[in-house]
Amino acid sequence: MSASTAIASRSGGARTWRGVAVLLLRRVLLGLSVLLAAVTLAFFALHVVPGDVVSAILGGPAANPTPEAVAAAIREYGLDRPLIVQYLIYLVGLLHGDLGRSFTQHLPVALILREQVGPTLLLTFWALILAWALALLSVLGTTRRRPWLSRLGATLETVAAAMPPFWLGILLLFSFSFAMPLFPPAGSDRLSTLVLPGLAMAIPLAGFLARVTREALELALEQPFILSARMRGLGDLSVRLRHALRHALLPGIALSAWALGALVGNAVVVEVIFSRKGIGRQLFLAVSTQDIPLAMGIVLVVSACYVLSNLAADVLSLWADPRLRSSRR
Amino acid sequence: MSASLPAVTAATTADVVPPATGFRRSAAFRRPGPGLLLATGFLVFLLLGCVAPSLVTAGGDPFRIAPHEAFRPPGWAHPFGTDQSGRDIFVRIVFGARESLLVGVGATGIAMMVAVTLGLLGGLGGHLAERAVRWLLQVMFSFPVLILALLLSAGLGHGIWPLVLATGLGSSAGYGRLVLSQVLAVRDAPYVEAARALGHSPARIVHRHVLPNAMRPLVVAVMLGVGQAIIWSASLSFLGLGAPPPAAEWGTMLSMGRDFVANAWWLTAFPGAFVVMTVLSTTAIGHALQRHLESRAA
Numbered sequence: 001m002s003a004s005t006a007i008a009s010r011s012g013g014a015r016t017w018r019g020v021a022v023l024l025l026r027r028v029l030l031g032l033s034v035l036l037a038a039v040t041l042a043f044f045a046l047h048v049v050p051g052d053v054v055s056a057i058l059g060g061p062a063a064n065p066t067p068e069a070v071a072a073a074i075r076e077y078g079l080d081r082p083l084i085v086q087y088l089i090y091l092v093g094l095l096h097g098d099l100g101r102s103f104t105q106h107l108p109v110a111l112i113l114r115e116q117v118g119p120t121l122l123l124t125f126w127a128l129i130l131a132w133a134l135a136l137l138s139v140l141g142t143t144r145r146r147p148w149l150s151r152l153g154a155t156l157e158t159v160a161a162a163m164p165p166f167w168l169g170i171l172l173l174f175s176f177s178f179a180m181p182l183f184p185p186a187g188s189d190r191l192s193t194l195v196l197p198g199l200a201m202a203i204p205l206a207g208f209l210a211r212v213t214r215e216a217l218e219l220a221l222e223q224p225f226i227l228s229a230r231m232r233g234l235g236d237l238s239v240r241l242r243h244a245l246r247h248a249l250l251p252g253i254a255l256s257a258w259a260l261g262a263l264v265g266n267a268v269v270v271e272v273i274f275s276r277k278g279i280g281r282q283l284f285l286a287v288s289t290q291d292i293p294l295a296m297g298i299v300l301v302v303s304a305c306y307v308l309s310n311l312a313a314d315v316l317s318l319w320a321d322p323r324l325r326s327s328r329r
Numbered sequence: 330m331s332a333s334l335p336a337v338t339a340a341t342t343a344d345v346v347p348p349a350t351g352f353r354r355s356a357a358f359r360r361p362g363p364g365l366l367l368a369t370g371f372l373v374f375l376l377l378g379c380v381a382p383s384l385v386t387a388g389g390d391p392f393r394i395a396p397h398e399a400f401r402p403p404g405w406a407h408p409f410g411t412d413q414s415g416r417d418i419f420v421r422i423v424f425g426a427r428e429s430l431l432v433g434v435g436a437t438g439i440a441m442m443v444a445v446t447l448g449l450l451g452g453l454g455g456h457l458a459e460r461a462v463r464w465l466l467q468v469m470f471s472f473p474v475l476i477l478a479l480l481l482s483a484g485l486g487h488g489i490w491p492l493v494l495a496t497g498l499g500s501s502a503g504y505g506r507l508v509l510s511q512v513l514a515v516r517d518a519p520y521v522e523a524a525r526a527l528g529h530s531p532a533r534i535v536h537r538h539v540l541p542n543a544m545r546p547l548v549v550a551v552m553l554g555v556g557q558a559i560i561w562s563a564s565l566s567f568l569g570l571g572a573p574p575p576a577a578e579w580g581t582m583l584s585m586g587r588d589f590v591a592n593a594w595w596l597t598a599f600p601g602a603f604v605v606m607t608v609l610s611t612t613a614i615g616h617a618l619q620r621h622l623e624s625r626a627a
Contacts, residue, residue: 167601
């Protein structure tokens with residue numbers, strides 16, 4: 001143990017943090033390219049699908065617009081240009097922060113999104129937090145305890161993971177809004193409206209997270225360092241929390257990034273069931289009414305959520321697992 | 330601190346796990362627990378419902394409308410009650426099993442085809458191909474499945490095929506990532522190197538060595554995935570993207586029953602329970618397979 005070792009370890013530390021920076025920069029660039037690809041894909045897919053865009057702008061198939069109105073709409077939205085030109089115009093607008101105007105609501109898409117993204121994000125994050133809380137409760141409480149308790153925990157988790165969120169939502173709605181009026185059945189204004197939709201989304205996800213974390217925790221608890229921690233006289237809870245759980249969290253963290261994407265998808269049905277404000281319902285409406293700019297805006301938001309949550313999961317993994325911080329990866 | 334002491338001793342004694350020998354675990358597999366038996370029984374019942382639904386329901390008709398029998402709660406004549414048109418829910422669920430299972434299996438099949446293609450391409454096509462496939466998988470992950478489903482149903486019309494395609498394509502990214510990592514792991518295995526040294530053709534190596542070994546963990550993922558595919562497609566058809574209303578498809582039934590949940594809970598509770606039980610059964614069998622395969626590997 002001399003000065004040279006200390007210097008070596010310090011320079012190793014410096015390289016480590018530069019490695020982390022390079023890693024994150026690469027992930028950010030990759031994320032941006034993924035975003036661009038998703039937007040491109042959505043743009044052409046939405047335009048290729050059969051259907052009359054002009055009639056969507058002018059009030060749906062039931063409307064009977066004059067030829068002048070049709071011509072005006074075509075001019076206003078630039079629909080007479082070739083598709084590739086429209087695409088480039090859209091991209092240029094995007095760079096300026098202009099997301100276009102909604103076909104059906106005749107408002108700037110950015111304005112609609114600003115109003116609708118909040119409730120969905122709130123619901124999604126609330127569900128994710130709730131899911132982690134439920135999962136940790138079950139995993140820490142029942143993994144490697146008495147056999148019947150472990151089995152009960154594992155069974156409950158499997159059942160939870162098998163529940164369709166929308167079915168759970170309907171059952172919760174029936175039980176706690178109609179049969180026992182504890183929570184409001186619809187709306188998104190008060191915090192109490194978050195309880196049932198949040199549970200509907202969180203319970204299945206908690207099952208998944210718990211199953212993955214339980215498996216990892218079982219493996220971690222078999223490791224020699226756990227025995228050594230126990231021999232040092234650490235309490236059971238602190239062994240589980242500080243030593244075993246840290247190892248067991250990694251798969252769950254990686255899964256959470258995927259789960260956020262799945263949650264946004266589930267938000268669609270849950271928002272429909274509980275009549276909540278949010279981009280899920282807007283997406284459903286936008287694609288069914290051929291409101292291409294609005295649908296594009298939501299695709300952008302959803303992919304950005306996915307990219308950002310992956311980035312966050314990377315950072316969290318770096319925090320939880322120092323081994324990943326080396327520049328060699 | 331002192332309160333947690335008994336727990337520590339309990340946990341440490343419980344930690345004395347016998348070493349994992351293949352014999353012990355496979356013995357456990359041969360004597361399946363009650364969960365596995367129930368799961369198998371339920372799936373056999375569903376399969377029977379797919380093959381000969383009228384046999385299971387004693388000749389019931391899922392579309393027979395009987396207005397005077399509307400909204401009957403569960404009872405002797407109708408074990409799961411009747412819906413708004415007096416149709417028997419149990420009969421409809423049994424007849425709906427075929428489509429629901431078909432969607433689950435079909436979607437997983439499509440997902441696997443896409444995933445294996447991408448995985449082989451990325452795993453064996455060199456460094457650049459691997460990068461490209463990884464990027465493509467990210468894009469697929471980030472694209473909302475609902476958009477895919479809505480676009481497909483706009484292009485192909487309503488019915489179960491857009492549903493199968495959308496669910497399949499939507500879930501293929503997850504499998505793709507799994508196949509890719511498997512192929513990458515198997516690619517450098519000694520037996521593949523040996524086969525290459527023996528001068529076998531690349532096609533033969535892929536067919537005989539890479540694929541069979543890379544696919545083994547996928548068996549479990551597929552078993553678990555069928556259940557998730559059923560849930561996904563039920564959500565999509567709940568949103569009105571599946572078979573149109575009179576159809577006895579589980580998601581469609583749930584979607585219809587939602588309007589009456591305040592006064593007739595059985596319209597939604599039972600089809601949903603069947604979705605849950607189907608998913609549970611495939612999951613249980615998947616886990617049993619996993620234990621079996623792991624004990625063979627050990």
